[in-house]
Amino acid sequence: MEIGIIGLPNAGKSTLFNALTKGHAPVSGYPFTTIDSNVGIVAIPDTRLDFLFDLFQPQKKTPAHIKFIDIAGLVKGASRGEGLGNRFLAYIREADAVLHLVRTFENPEVSHILGSIDPVRDVEIVETELILSDLESAEKALQKTETAARTGDKNAKEKKEKLEKIKICLSDAKPASASGLAFEEIREFNLLTSKPVLYAANISEKTDRETLQKLKNYAESKNSGFIEIYSKLEEEMIELEELERQQFLKELGIEISGLEKVITESKKLLNLISFFTVAGKEETRAWNIKHGAKAPQAAGKIHSDMEKGFIRAEVYNFSDIEKHKNEKILHEKGLIRSEGKDYVIKEGDVCLFKFTPFRDTPIKV
Numbered sequence: 001m002e003i004g005i006i007g008l009p010n011a012g013k014s015t016l017f018n019a020l021t022k023g024h025a026p027v028s029g030y031p032f033t034t035i036d037s038n039v040g041i042v043a044i045p046d047t048r049l050d051f052l053f054d055l056f057q058p059q060k061k062t063p064a065h066i067k068f069i070d071i072a073g074l075v076k077g078a079s080r081g082e083g084l085g086n087r088f089l090a091y092i093r094e095a096d097a098v099l100h101l102v103r104t105f106e107n108p109e110v111s112h113i114l115g116s117i118d119p120v121r122d123v124e125i126v127e128t129e130l131i132l133s134d135l136e137s138a139e140k141a142l143q144k145t146e147t148a149a150r151t152g153d154k155n156a157k158e159k160k161e162k163l164e165k166i167k168i169c170l171s172d173a174k175p176a177s178a179s180g181l182a183f184e185e186i187r188e189f190n191l192l193t194s195k196p197v198l199y200a201a202n203i204s205e206k207t208d209r210e211t212l213q214k215l216k217n218y219a220e221s222k223n224s225g226f227i228e229i230y231s232k233l234e235e236e237m238i239e240l241e242e243l244e245r246q247q248f249l250k251e252l253g254i255e256i257s258g259l260e261k262v263i264t265e266s267k268k269l270l271n272l273i274s275f276f277t278v279a280g281k282e283e284t285r286a287w288n289i290k291h292g293a294k295a296p297q298a299a300g301k302i303h304s305d306m307e308k309g310f311i312r313a314e315v316y317n318f319s320d321i322e323k324h325k326n327e328k329i330l331h332e333k334g335l336i337r338s339e340g341k342d343y344v345i346k347e348g349d350v351c352l353f354k355f356t357p358f359r360d361t362p363i364k365v
Contacts, residue, residue, distance in 0.1 A: 011073065013071075040067070056281075105204040278350060
């Protein structure tokens with residue numbers, strides 16, 4: 001899972017990036033502190049994986065991961081070269097989703113680039129620049145595709161039709177997601193406005209609740225996710241031990257951390273579920289996969305040969321092993337099932353895949 005972080009300069013993107021990744025990206029009260037992309041890979045906390053690791057005691061525990069990419073802030077006119085321009089958008093074109101961070105509070109030490117707090121205005125400025133950038137990309141792709149389509153290439157013709165729809169949509173100042181084409185149909189074009197968006201309100205004790213509600217309403221109108229996150233506070237907790245951090249959050253009345261909010265909402269946006277594999281005494285591992293994926297696709301997350309040579313999967317759910325704490329008991333109760341290629345993976349499934357190898361080198365499952 002890969003998330004690109006966008007927003008105006010001084011919205012708090014680098015502060016949020018540091019909080020999420022426990023990193024040390026430069027932060028200042030001046031615009032354009034980030035002049036290149038910051039990249040951080042974070043393990044996704046999962047108490048179910050911890051339970052399986054403690055139960056089976058393998059040599060290795062491997063969580064699923066999320067990759068965050070923080071780029072320079074966008075300003076009005078970025079598509080025309082204002083500020084640092086939009087050249088950094090290339091870093092997040094292949095991201096699965098976009099986290100749009102929006103500042104909701106005044107701070108005399110960190111000036112707002114537009115001189116006032118108006119979250120919806122700020123969002124619309126950034127989204128306009130994304131649309132203009134996508135329009136440029138779509139026009140270039142369309143020129144190349146038209147040449148191929150003239151030769152009678154069927155795939156090029158289909159691609160051309162999609163790009164023409166997208167171009168009309170973008171030219172009308174609408175995101176590519178409003179083109180009427182499904183995301184999977186236009187994924188190959190790597191358009192920023194085709195991606196799911198998680199709006200994150202960067203809050204403080206000075207945040208006005210009415211202003212915050214307007215941003216939430218905007219997110220809902222776009223059928224997008226919305227979270228509130230106190231980036232500065234989260235960053236200040238980086239050096240705390242986990243138990244200290246949890247206690248600190250509890251004292252402040254914060255039920256879950258910013259990272260947990262981002263992970264939970266991102267999985268919802270991307271329609272992801274988690275499953276697990278237990279490879280004997282070697283490894284216990286968590287995986288993310290699209291809701292509705294079948295067993296061979298899940299096997300393919302581990303290795304493509306396992307999908308090609310898929311035979312069956314032995315499956316039980318985490319809730320059952322959590323209750324009985326012994327695979328032998330699960331067998332006796334008939335809770336371990338042998339599933340074929342049409343089985344749809346469920347949230348919390350623990351899977352052992354059987355397959356015919358396509359090469360001599362053994363593959364760990």
